[in-house]
Amino acid sequence: MTRPAPLAAGISAAAAAGRRAPVLHAEALQLRFGAVAALRDVSLSVAENEIHAIIGPNGAGKSSLLNCLSGFYRPQSGRVYFDGEDITQLRPHRRAAAGLGRTFQGIQTYPSMTARENILTGFHNRMRTGVFGALVWWGRVRAEEEAFTAKAEEIIEFLELEELRHAVVGDLSYGLRKRVDLGRAMALEPRILIMDEPMAGMNPEEKGDLARFILDIRDANRIPVVLVEHDMEVVMDISDTVTVLDFGEVIAVGTPREVRENEAVIAAYLGTE
Amino acid sequence: MLPTGVLFETYSAEAGLLKTARARVAVAALVLALLAAPLATGAYLQGVATHMFITLIAVYGLHVTVGMAGQINIAQSAFVGVGAFATARLSEFGLPFFIVVPVAALVTGAVSVVFALPAARVKGFYLALTTFAAQVLFPIIVLGLPTSWLGGLVGLAVEPLTVAGRPMNTPTHMYYFTLALTLIASYAAFNLHRSRFGRALKAVRDNDVAAEVMGIDVLRHKIMAFFVGSMFAGVAGSCMAWVLQFVTVESFTLFTSVWYLGMLIVGGAYSPIGAILGVAFITLVQEGLHELGTAILRSGAQEAGGAIFAATNIALGACILIALIFEPRGLAHRWQVLKTGLQLWPFPHR
Known part of the structure; x- marks a missing residue:
């Protein structure tokens, strides 16, 4: 069992082990809901440019961990560092502004808006137009709208959504809505992308497309991707590092091959005699 | 939905409020009429x-x-x-x-x-x-x-x-x-x-x-x-x-506040067109019933005229109910459907 030692500061185990400095680093997170310990002393280091999968049986604490990373839950103890900065106390929208992009489990797009508008909302923190600019729509506002629509169109092209740019997202299929969700996260121009069960409920073709998009985003933007995923085939295919959680604890960290052969992991998934 | 052949060279032109010549003419005509x-x-x-x-x-x-x-x-x-x-x-x-x-x-x-x-x-x-x-x-x-x-x-x-x-x-x-x-x-x-x-x-x-x-x-x-x-x-x-x-x-009064909400619901809350249609519709119904009531009163039928005035709020309340049950998206949605239908005519499909 490989288990990272608790750390003193925002410097990582990976750096100590001679690897690159981590972009995102969670340290000794403790999260309880009443008597239930959702996370017990969980640490996680995401290195530059890696695809880092978090797996584990149901109730292992995967979503709790993601919610601590994106700011929905505040851990009772432990710290979250992003690019060396302590972000443990930041509210979710401040973390988004800092460069944490996130996609959601299930459908969390804005159903009444078009695909392009959904993606444009992702640029919220990069745009400057305020309330009065919005009411008057003067030249500078128009120029900003022009520039960011062009950027949104780049994402639309990347995700192959051209035909659907003006389609109301509420009318789209599940897989397409997930793609819009991903586009919106890309519009944050994140320095790390966190994805909660991106493959859930997709057919094999959609899974293939999405896996390709994830790899392309990592390669094109040179950012790490953290994903919680149940589809082991996808996890083993695309991830560089896998962290395995069970009952709120990290039971293994390593490459897909290492994790697959780890006895604690096999026991967690299949049970012990 | 836009008619065929309307093209834009910039995204801000695409975001324009009046995208076609017909829309510009229609709004200009409305303003001139007003x-x-x-x-x-x-x-x-x-x-x-x-x-x-x-x-x-x-x-x-x-x-x-x-x-x-x-x-x-x-x-x-x-x-x-x-x-x-x-x-x-x-x-x-x-x-x-x-x-x-x-x-x-x-x-x-x-x-x-x-x-x-x-x-x-x-x-x-x-x-x-x-x-x-x-x-x-x-x-x-x-x-x-x-x-x-x-x-x-x-x-x-x-x-x-x-x-x-x-x-x-x-x-x-x-x-x-x-x-x-x-x-x-x-x-x-x-x-x-x-x-x-x-x-x-x-x-x-x-x-x-x-x-x-x-x-x-x-x-x-x-x-x-x-x-x-x-x-x-x-x-x-x-x-x-x-x-x-x-x-x-x-x-x-609270009564007026509720009426503002009623107009927004009847017109459709999701677009400014809804506000316009809702206000116009409710005002017209209100004034129409008012005129009707006054006309009946003048003709001498006191009770019938009084009943019309009393029924005004019932009729307007019914409008809100009908809107909520049959068209929660309001008159604005009906208007959109009508406009699209006219643009597609005589071919009923896109």
């Missing part, structure tokens, strides 16, 4: 139209708070009242209207923020109660303040509106003045929809959890939704003050 209308109508109809314009500005504001941001507000009439009282006080200093109107709007916005600070933290039923409190507190506060401040039970006289040194004291004058402000308010309301701020409000309405994670400060935008919605109310209040030339708390 400008020419006083030539063919008397003081009564001009008064009705003026009242309709003022209502429309207030309902635009409600459309921002309720329709765009999804924050229920049953105190819009109180906010119109704040704008009216602010105008009454400001007019005493002899300030020109182009200063009074924006200041009244900002004052109203600021007052609404006081109520929005707690309101933005609660949802649904509790939010409704919080805004209800704003409506109930409005007369209590106005009457409770020293009479020298807001006139107490008597109210405040408003210095007549002057434009370029000339007093605007006929119904025709007020018709043109409120028409001008309505056109400006319409432009602003449509602008909101295509802007960063408007998208953020709609994101908060559609999915506040996702909006927060996507970097939108949800609490701040809920408060701003009240602020902007109330600025429209403030402008409506200014107009109201100058039209009535006297403001008292009795003009700004």
Whole structure:
């Protein structure tokens, strides 16, 4: 069992082990809901440019961990560092502004808006137009709208959504809505992308497309991707590092091959005699 | 949906409000008709139209708070009242209207923020109660303040509106003045929809959890939704003050607030077109029944005429019910369906 030692500061185990400095680093997170310990002393280091999968049986604490990373839950103890900065106390929208992009489990797009508008909302923190600019729509506002629509169109092209740019997202299929969700996260121009069960409920073709998009985003933007995923085939295919959680604890960290052969992991998934 | 052959070279041209020649001609014709209308109508109809314009500005504001941001507000009439009282006080200093109107709007916005600070933290039923409190507190506060401040039970006289040194004291004058402000308010309301701020409000309405994670400060935008919605109310209040030339708390009741909401529901809360259609439709029904009642009274059938007047509110309530049951997206959606149908005619499919 490989288990990272608790750390003193925002410097990582990976750096100590001679690897690159981590972009995102969670340290000794403790999260309880009443008597239930959702996370017990969980640490996680995401290195530059890696695809880092978090797996584990149901109730292992995967979503709790993601919610601590994106700011929905505040851990009772432990710290979250992003690019060396302590972000443990930041509210979710401040973390988004800092460069944490996130996609959601299930459908969390804005159903009444078009695909392009959904993606444009992702640029919220990069745009400057305020309330009065919005009411008057003067030249500078128009120029900003022009520039960011062009950027949104780049994402639309990347995700192959051209035909659907003006389609109301509420009318789209599940897989397409997930793609819009991903586009919106890309519009944050994140320095790390966190994805909660991106493959859930997709057919094999959609899974293939999405896996390709994830790899392309990592390669094109040179950012790490953290994903919680149940589809082991996808996890083993695309991830560089896998962290395995069970009952709120990290039971293994390593490459897909290492994790697959780890006895604690096999026991967690299949049970012990 | 756009007709074939309409192409754009820039994204901002694509975001234009009037994208086709036909739309530009139609809106120009409507504005010209509104400008020419006083030539063919008397003081009564001009008064009705003026009242309709003022209502429309207030309902635009409600459309921002309720329709765009999804924050229920049953105190819009109180906010119109704040704008009216602010105008009454400001007019005493002899300030020109182009200063009074924006200041009244900002004052109203600021007052609404006081109520929005707690309101933005609660949802649904509790939010409704919080805004209800704003409506109930409005007369209590106005009457409770020293009479020298807001006139107490008597109210405040408003210095007549002057434009370029000339007093605007006929119904025709007020018709043109409120028409001008309505056109400006319409432009602003449509602008909101295509802007960063408007998208953020709609994101908060559609999915506040996702909006927060996507970097939108949800609490701040809920408060701003009240602020902007109330600025429209403030402008409506200014107009109201100058039209009535006297403001008292009795003009700004819960009943009116509920009617503003009713108009928005009948018209469709999700687009400014809904506000226009809702206000026009309800006003026409109201006035139509009123005319009918008066005509019957004149013909001597007292009881039947009285029944028509009594039935007015029942008929309008029925309109809201019918809208909620059969077309929750309001007349605006019907209008959209009709427009698309006409564009596709005679081929029924895209």
